[in-house]
Amino acid sequence: MGWFSWKKKEKKPVEPPSAEELWTSCSACKGMLFKEEWIKAWKVCPICGFHEKLTARERINQLVDQKSFHEFDARITVSDPLKFKDDKGSYAEKAEQTKDKTGLKEAVITGRGKITDIRVVLAVMDFNFLGGSLGSGTGEKIFRAIEYALRHRMPLLIVSASGGARMHEGIISLMQMAKTSAALARLHEAGIPYISLLTNPTTGGVSASYAMLGDLNIAEPGALVGFAGRRVIEQTIKQKLPDEFQTAEYVRDHGFLDMVVPRKELRDTLGRLFRYLQNAKVE
Amino acid sequence: MYLDFEKPIEELENKIRDLSAIRESKPEVQSEIESLQKQLQEITRSIYERLTPWQTVQVARHPERPTIRDYIANLFTDFLECCGDRAFGDDPAICGGFATFEKFRVMAIGHQKGKTVEDNIRCNFGMARPEGYRKALRLMQLAAKFHLPVLTFIDTSGAFPGQDAEERGQAEAIARNLREMSRLPTPILCVVTGEGGSGGALGIGVGDRILMLGNAVYSVISPEGCASILWRDGSKAPEAAEALKITAPALLKLKVIDEIIPEPPGGAHRHPEGTMIAVRKALRKHLADLKGMSIKKLLNKRYEKYAKLGR
DSSP states (O other), X not given: OOHHHHHHHHHSOXXXXXXXXXXEEXXXXXXXXXXXXXXXXXXXXXXXXXBOOOOHXXXXXXXXXXXXXXXXXXXXXXXXXXXXXXXXXXXXXXXXXXXXXXXXXXXXXXXXXXXXXXXXXXXXXXXXTGGGOBOHHHHHHHHHHHXXXXXXXXXXXXXXXXXXXXXXXHHHHHXXXXXXXXHHHHHHHTTOOEEEEEEEEEOHHHHTTGGGOOSEEEEOTTOBBOSSOHHHHHHHHTSOOOTTTTBHHHHHHTTSOSEEOOHHHHHHHHHHHHHHHHOSSOO | OOOGGGHHHHHHHHHHHHHHHTTTTOGGGHHHHHHHHHHHHHHHHHHHHTOOHHHHHHHHTOTTSOOHHHHHHHHOEEEEEOOOOSSSXXXXXXXXXXXXXXXXXXXXXXXXXXXXXXXXXXTGGGOOOHHHHXXXXXXXXXXXXXXXXXXXXXXXXXXXXXXXXXXXXHHHHHHHHHHHHHHXXXXXXXXXXXXXXXXXXXXXXXXXXXXXXXXXXXXXXXHHHHIIIIISOGGGHHHHHHHHTOBHHHHHHTTSSSEEXXXXXXXXXXXXXXXXXXXXXXXXXXXXXXXTSOHHHHHHHHHHHHHHTTO
């Protein structure tokens, strides 16, 4: 070891982690959480059970067998067909900021991987990217993932987390609902399994297209699932809605979700479900 | 009813009406009436040639604009309305049934708006609930089973945002329609006649050809809704209408629609008969086109049409 490196080391003593690095608080119950444990539990609060949003990368790490994930179409990104501007600036600028902030190029990551050793095609949305909104790049990536599943006869999992269609791409965003649903029609006709996992939140144009079209629709506990926003509905009907309105459990009880599955059981449950959809014979 | 920007039209029409009332006793006003009528035509044309997107929204929402009932009465014979989704109920916000268009038997389906308050309360201002979308799908599948083309007429501010609609699966109903319409083995011809309000419009709007009346609008979100979210101020709707590109020429350029059906200057609410002639002509052409195609080719082209959007 050289003289210089020795000196360098002395200058940078290892600092104990600050309290902020060690602790965080639950965004639902505000309880103090030991960060490392909370992250290990995939961001589920040990006190109240609140399921914090996961990024698409975190979700893939949680669900997919180690080192089995191969990403598709990583270069597909936002386009700006309307040259959209609002009073705060252009959509193009906003998209660039979002890309820098999230390290993503679109609101969905697609690819193939294994879930409990079953080969699946995945499309996992990320709410941090413009509210997980469905734009043309998002739609195209999902469309391609569905077509890949169709070509290779592989089961499909779409994990939704979205406020709905992306306003900034106008009608082209709306058309992504039709586009993805058309691809799902072909998957459906080919008899290839599709499970839709709805996470907090899944609303608007995403719930009104692929998220509700699974052979099985499952959701995480407490996830907001619906079409119209609570405020819009309250203004329309001039009534207060019950607290549990549009929660996963409420939507399940009204017949639109097969099951509500806690995050820690998701991977295992998905594996078991895909096995039912793939083979009548126990291997 | 006159829209804000129709003031010059209103003034001229009032003058013509006043002069016409005294024509019997004062025949010399005839030439003035004629010149005013000429002026009226010119001014109507010039106003309607230069509508801003927000003014177009006003025209598309005009309470006197033709509704599905007018289209049915004027374009079809032998209409037989069919009700119900066979699961929950019948939604008066969607009207559908067998209809004969010239030499074709078809299934006609559309959003139902009313012209009076009572009408509108009955049909919920054209805002459909899940049972409406499910009725539409049932009728489309019935049509496909018996090889009838489907014609849809789109005119809604959106799917109904209500507690009951959510509880009965508004999202699922629309989603299912998108999937099933994309593969329905019969021609589907869609006409946006007034307001194309987001998912509520798309729920009966997936097809082989999408036509749009000249003053209709079609948007992912209402200009008011977009303004209140992105501008944080609902009154900025005119700006949002501009930014969202929701007019027929803009959508033609984006290849979301296939053809614009021109409205007479002054709009469909002022000239319903001229509008019907234009719609009839367009339906005749596209229906004949689609009927001439094999179902396999039709479905492939329909799939490709959506695959290409936003690529």
